[in-house]
Amino acid sequence: MWRFLTRNKQVAAMMGLLTVAALVVVVMTTKGSEGGHAAANDEEPEDINNDPKVFSTFRLPTNDRFMASIGNGHVAANVFSDTVYMNGLYNGNKGESHRARIPNWANIRLNSTLSHIPYSPVYSLDTKEGAFKVRVDRERSIVTQRIFAHRYYTRAIINQIQVMAKAHAEPNFVRHEIWIAIQLIPGPDSEDIGFKDPVPEIIEGRTVRSTCGQTLKSEDIVYQPLPVEVCVFWTSVPDHLVAPQHGSRVFTFVMTADTNRTVAREEMIRVLQEDGEELYDKHVAEWQKLHQQAHIEIEGNLKVAKVVNAIWYYFLSSLPSEDSHQPLGRFYGLSPTGLARGGTLEDYEGHNFWDTEIWMFPSILLLYPKYAEKLLQYRLDVAYVAAQLAKVTGHKGYRFPWESAYTGVEVTQPCCPEVAKYEQHITACISFAVRQYLATTRNEEWLKHGGCDIVTNIADFWASRAVINYNTGLYDIENVMGPDEDHSNINNSAFTNVVAGYSLYLAQYVSCLCKSYYSVEDPDHWADIAWSLYLPYDEKNDYHPQYEGYVRGESIKQADAVLLGYPLLYKMNTTTRKNDIVYYESVTRKSGPAMTWSMHTIGYLDVEDKAKAGAMFSESYQKYVREPFKVWSELQSPQVGAANFFTGMGGFLQTLIFGYAGIRIHLDRIEITRPQLPPETKEFKIKGIKYLGSSLSMHIQATSVTLTVSSVHDQWPLVMNDGRYNVTLTPGMTVTLPKDGISTIRAVPWKDCKLPADIIGQNYLRPIGS
Numbered sequence: 001m002w003r004f005l006t007r008n009k010q011v012a013a014m015m016g017l018l019t020v021a022a023l024v025v026v027v028m029t030t031k032g033s034e035g036g037h038a039a040a041n042d043e044e045p046e047d048i049n050n051d052p053k054v055f056s057t058f059r060l061p062t063n064d065r066f067m068a069s070i071g072n073g074h075v076a077a078n079v080f081s082d083t084v085y086m087n088g089l090y091n092g093n094k095g096e097s098h099r100a101r102i103p104n105w106a107n108i109r110l111n112s113t114l115s116h117i118p119y120s121p122v123y124s125l126d127t128k129e130g131a132f133k134v135r136v137d138r139e140r141s142i143v144t145q146r147i148f149a150h151r152y153y154t155r156a157i158i159n160q161i162q163v164m165a166k167a168h169a170e171p172n173f174v175r176h177e178i179w180i181a182i183q184l185i186p187g188p189d190s191e192d193i194g195f196k197d198p199v200p201e202i203i204e205g206r207t208v209r210s211t212c213g214q215t216l217k218s219e220d221i222v223y224q225p226l227p228v229e230v231c232v233f234w235t236s237v238p239d240h241l242v243a244p245q246h247g248s249r250v251f252t253f254v255m256t257a258d259t260n261r262t263v264a265r266e267e268m269i270r271v272l273q274e275d276g277e278e279l280y281d282k283h284v285a286e287w288q289k290l291h292q293q294a295h296i297e298i299e300g301n302l303k304v305a306k307v308v309n310a311i312w313y314y315f316l317s318s319l320p321s322e323d324s325h326q327p328l329g330r331f332y333g334l335s336p337t338g339l340a341r342g343g344t345l346e347d348y349e350g351h352n353f354w355d356t357e358i359w360m361f362p363s364i365l366l367l368y369p370k371y372a373e374k375l376l377q378y379r380l381d382v383a384y385v386a387a388q389l390a391k392v393t394g395h396k397g398y399r400f401p402w403e404s405a406y407t408g409v410e411v412t413q414p415c416c417p418e419v420a421k422y423e424q425h426i427t428a429c430i431s432f433a434v435r436q437y438l439a440t441t442r443n444e445e446w447l448k449h450g451g452c453d454i455v456t457n458i459a460d461f462w463a464s465r466a467v468i469n470y471n472t473g474l475y476d477i478e479n480v481m482g483p484d485e486d487h488s489n490i491n492n493s494a495f496t497n498v499v500a501g502y503s504l505y506l507a508q509y510v511s512c513l514c515k516s517y518y519s520v521e522d523p524d525h526w527a528d529i530a531w532s533l534y535l536p537y538d539e540k541n542d543y544h545p546q547y548e549g550y551v552r553g554e555s556i557k558q559a560d561a562v563l564l565g566y567p568l569l570y571k572m573n574t575t576t577r578k579n580d581i582v583y584y585e586s587v588t589r590k591s592g593p594a595m596t597w598s599m600h601t602i603g604y605l606d607v608e609d610k611a612k613a614g615a616m617f618s619e620s621y622q623k624y625v626r627e628p629f630k631v632w633s634e635l636q637s638p639q640v641g642a643a644n645f646f647t648g649m650g651g652f653l654q655t656l657i658f659g660y661a662g663i664r665i666h667l668d669r670i671e672i673t674r675p676q677l678p679p680e681t682k683e684f685k686i687k688g689i690k691y692l693g694s695s696l697s698m699h700i701q702a703t704s705v706t707l708t709v710s711s712v713h714d715q716w717p718l719v720m721n722d723g724r725y726n727v728t729l730t731p732g733m734t735v736t737l738p739k740d741g742i743s744t745i746r747a748v749p750w751k752d753c754k755l756p757a758d759i760i761g762q763n764y765l766r767p768i769g770s
């Protein structure tokens with residue numbers, strides 16, 4: 001990630017785009033704070049709920065950028081905002097492409113939460129039911145509003161308002177019906193989509209309005225010759241609800257959206273046919289399924305438990321449903337601020353970066369491999385555009401753009417051409433994600449349907465990027481930028497060379513896996529280049545300079561060379577690993593994003609410095625998680641940067657799964673190294689780890705670590721070695737793992753293919769010419 005607030009503002013001013021900010025003007029702001037429970041101030045509202053899965057507050061965040069969101073991977077919105085975003089819906093040419101704003105025809109407010117009436121609404125984000133709730137305790141009734149993007153009726157955002165009459169002390173008291181004032185606040189017309197005037201019709205006895213419109217600008221004239229059409233239906237909203245004076249009633253309001261009018265309309269019909277409570281139960285059941293498939297539980301540290309639940313809630317809200325009433329279309333990726341954001345310059349416009357593959361992907365892969373496959377599918381879908389980018393820049397194979405959105409062309413903003421030009425490591429990062437995917441799934445069908453192709457073409461790109469240096473006899477990769485975006489146009493970035501080298505090795509391995517259906521001329525040439533790729537190493541200080549010519553002491557933006565140790569798992573001496581960690585901690589600027597500290601946490605765990613790991617762990621989330629809804633900011637409080645920053649969340653999850661739980665993914669095995677509790681926790685469970693079709697759960701306590709086997713796939717029986725004994729894992733079994741050692745879990749090899757050497761710059765330590 002690369003954009004800083006200051007840079008954004010300059011660019012915005014330059015492009016006359018500051019009006020874009022108007023799109024996110026949200027109606028709620030501080031009005032919710034007038035309930036009398038907390039003085040309106042700049043402090044973040046407290047989460048008053050002790051349930052780790054529910055976050056409740058009397059006061060909405062003062063800064064509306066920290067508001068909770070709802071979503072189901074197809075549609076998403078920040079609660080009470082005037083904007084809905086839809087998967088794959090963008091407006092703007094090239095670097096101006098951003099999520100297109102649909103007015104929020106699902107933004108319904110209870111007047112009693114907006115006016116000065118002395119009610120004290122309670123706002124809750126319920127991460128287990130996947131809904132945002134508002135509860136108002138009135139004189140004669142309790143009103144509960146539920147706002148959610150339906151997980152089964154995926155085109156729909158639904159508001160349900162339940163009015164429950166209170167029992168009255170005097171039975172003969174003459175009472176009247178209960179009136180609840182509400183209003184719909186969709187916000188101004190869209191500047192991205194040319195919607196026609198809404199047309200009313202009656203569906204299932206309800207007045208429903210609908211409109212269709214087209215996005216105004218295509219992202220790229222070649223790859224998107226036509227604008228995208230989107231159609232929206234919404235039930236009309238009266239200015240008040242009338243509920244009976246006894247019992248309770250549920251009122252349901254629906255908004256549906258799709259690129260296909262028939263689909264959006266059909267969804268509206270079906271939703272209106274459902275009974276209110278059943279409609280909600282169906283939604284909750286889908287979230288429960290997700291929870292049953294995988295789940296992380298933390299005991300003894302409510303804050304960390306809540307942060308983890310929030311992360312999965314936000315991730316899953318931006319990922320497509322597995323079950324849906326009507327089939328889903330293409331999925332356009334997981335952007336650094338998710339589906340609910342990205343219409344503005346600040347929130348990365350819904351573009352896809354390396355953030356997906358390096359920061360979010362690994363945890364999603366281990367717990368929800370089907371979603372990991374969706375993330376890779378986005379890259380496969382746009383691979384033909386990456387082929388073109390490689391070609392026009394004079395290279396071979398696939399070169400993925402630094403930022404991509406609808407078509408897969410480069411959509412980096414005009415402000416910042418250097419990241420698009422030099423941050424080429426993204427192409428290798430995609431291959432690294434594929435490596436992990438193949439390691440944990442061995443999905444042959446996937447290889448056949450694009451997998452072999454993407455791996456070998458990425459390797460072709462790097463083979464064409466590496467140039468032989470006749471002075472050293474090694475290959476160099478020149479003119480790049482590593483993850484540290486403070487240093488542009490450098491040669492031989494340690495991170496880039498290792499991850500590029502891995503992608504070359506992977507192609508050699510994959511072409512063996514694919515050989516019966518995908519032919520390759522000389523698979524070994526890739527490995528030859530990787531073997532002789534230059535890797536900067538400073539013998540005197542026993543550490544990896546970030547790039548060739550890096551001057552020791554110079555400050556950097558974020559984790560870069562330390563990524564060699566993790567996630568790349570590059571083999572090196574412990575002393576080197578330690579030196580990299582200690583040294584780069586001292587030169588990384590504090591204004592960087594959270595992931596740096598996640599990586600240093602894992603690094604210190606690797607070198608068994610628990611105290612330093614704990615300190616880095618706190619650093620990695622405390623100043624980035626914003627109350628009460630656990631939205632992440634890109635920068636430490638009081639600064640903000642992008643929000644809701646999925647990339648930082650991804651780093652944090654990795655600290656838990658790959659750091660404290662110690663899981664490491666290798667092509668032929670997973671390892672569990674010194675599993676231990678995160679700081680100030682009593683229990684740590686990871687349920688539903690998916691490895692080769694099996695489902696495993698880890699349970700870490702202060703004195704013991706166990707692994708429970710839920711299911712094992714017939715094709716890949718697993719054997720665990722705990723350092724001494726081999727155990728065949730069978731369903732229902734619980735085994736104890738050594739706390740201080742390494743356990744490995746593996747199946748028989750996948751075909752008769754030699755694993756890659758994964759050694760880069762081997763020749764460097766040899767005198768030239770020997």
Ligand SMILES: *[C@@H]1O[C@H](CO)[C@@H](O)[C@H](O)[C@H]1NC(C)=O
Nearest residue numbers: 111114180181182183239240
């Ligand atoms: C609800 O509030 C809006 C805006 O404050 C107001 O215009 C409307 O009249 C109120 N509705 C009722 C029924 O009081």
Ligand SMILES: *[C@@H]1O[C@H](CO)[C@@H](O)[C@H](O)[C@H]1NC(C)=O
Nearest residue numbers: 476478479489490491548549
């Ligand atoms: C990168 O290598 C090229 C070719 O050797 C050289 O001209 C250039 O100055 C180098 N760049 C840096 C930043 O060292």
Ligand SMILES: *[C@@H]1O[C@H](CO)[C@@H](O)[C@H](O)[C@H]1NC(C)=O
Nearest residue numbers: 537539542572573574576765
């Ligand atoms: C790693 O350590 C071994 C033995 O301690 C040493 O021989 C080797 O040179 C070291 N490697 C590096 C890259 O420093």
